Amino acid sequence: MAVRKTYNSIEEEILDLKRKRNAVILAHNYQVGEIQDIADFTGDSLRLAQEAKKTDADVILFCGVHFMAETASILCPEKKVLVPDMEAGCSLADMVRPGDVRAWKEKNPDGVVVCYVNTSAEVKAESDYCCTSSNAQKVVESIPADKKILFVPDYFLGTYVKEQTGRKDMELWRGYCPTHTMIQSSAIDVLREEHPGAEFLMHPECGCLTRSMHLADKILSTEGMVRYVQESHAKEFIIATETGILHRMRQQNPGKTFIPASAQATCTYMKMNTLEKVVDALEKLQYEVKVPEALAKRAYLPIKRMIEIV
Numbered sequence: 001m002a003v004r005k006t007y008n009s010i011e012e013e014i015l016d017l018k019r020k021r022n023a024v025i026l027a028h029n030y031q032v033g034e035i036q037d038i039a040d041f042t043g044d045s046l047r048l049a050q051e052a053k054k055t056d057a058d059v060i061l062f063c064g065v066h067f068m069a070e071t072a073s074i075l076c077p078e079k080k081v082l083v084p085d086m087e088a089g090c091s092l093a094d095m096v097r098p099g100d101v102r103a104w105k106e107k108n109p110d111g112v113v114v115c116y117v118n119t120s121a122e123v124k125a126e127s128d129y130c131c132t133s134s135n136a137q138k139v140v141e142s143i144p145a146d147k148k149i150l151f152v153p154d155y156f157l158g159t160y161v162k163e164q165t166g167r168k169d170m171e172l173w174r175g176y177c178p179t180h181t182m183i184q185s186s187a188i189d190v191l192r193e194e195h196p197g198a199e200f201l202m203h204p205e206c207g208c209l210t211r212s213m214h215l216a217d218k219i220l221s222t223e224g225m226v227r228y229v230q231e232s233h234a235k236e237f238i239i240a241t242e243t244g245i246l247h248r249m250r251q252q253n254p255g256k257t258f259i260p261a262s263a264q265a266t267c268t269y270m271k272m273n274t275l276e277k278v279v280d281a282l283e284k285l286q287y288e289v290k291v292p293e294a295l296a297k298r299a300y301l302p303i304k305r306m307i308e309i310v
């Protein structure tokens with residue numbers, strides 16, 4: 001019987017397996033702290049997609065949610081893309097189906113569909129442009145002004161982009177992130193009163209965006225927030241997004257205080273990934289996310305357009 005190698009820690013085991021598999025670990029900013037700490041790259045949806053495209057590893061272990069791994073598979077069809085838990089999905093991505101987009105396009109043959117990266121590969125394949133929270137405005141601005149736009153699926157990011165661009169002919173899908181709806185403007189009002197010196201940063205998926213957008217010092221993607229707090233001279237920050245982001249902020253800025261706008265804003269799907277599941281994934285090369293070639297080719301087009309714009 002083969003003797004199982006022993007390790008001093010689970011992190012050491014992961015490092016060894018990573019070497020053996022020539023794997024890279026990508027972690028979204030909402031992952032649990034231990035996963036962020038062992039990842040090769042932690043970042044927002046755009047940064048992780050870029051890292052996936054750049055890597056020369058054979059295996060990409062994507063610690064995030066399903067649509068993120070799908071995006072990596074679309075960008076790197078030759079790589080093995082794994083996730084620690086196949087059940088880690090995204091409620092927001094599930095709120096729009098490919099048939100919804102097709103039906104809109106039938107009614108609006110000259111219209112343009114912009115899909116947030118939080119969508120399935122099938123929805124991307126029906127869309128004209130993809131975007132992330134860090135580039136949605138730029139993507140919309142690049143579309144000729146006379147074109148009617150449908151923005152799917154996040155209503156709040158769509159509202160923000162519409163406001164920023166002044167775009168009139170832009171329909172917004174009514175999807176939302178349940179985690180970001182836990183962040184209430186009444187709680188933000190209280191926190192701002194209690195911490196008058198704090199800067200208030202908001203993710204554009206926040207359900208209270210329509211009411212509190214004008215109070216925010218900055219509206220940023222998760223990576224934009226991580227960067228901003230490092231550069232800002234403020235000592236206190238109110239952070240309106242999923243709480244996983246606080247880990248890196250606190251680690252990188254020991255002299256600063258980070259207050260979650262809602263301590264309840266945790267994404268159950270993001271938190272399904274654990275170090276134990278990371279070990280299993282690398283050991284057994286499971287669970288593979290592979291977008292079928294024909295679908296991947298169609299879904300790649302809107303992503304490619306986004307990458308060219310940014």
Ligand code: 13P
Pocket residue numbers: 029043044045046118132133134177220221222223
């Ligand atoms: P970013 O990390 O790109 O800001 O987006 C977060 C997200 O969409 C998770 O659902």
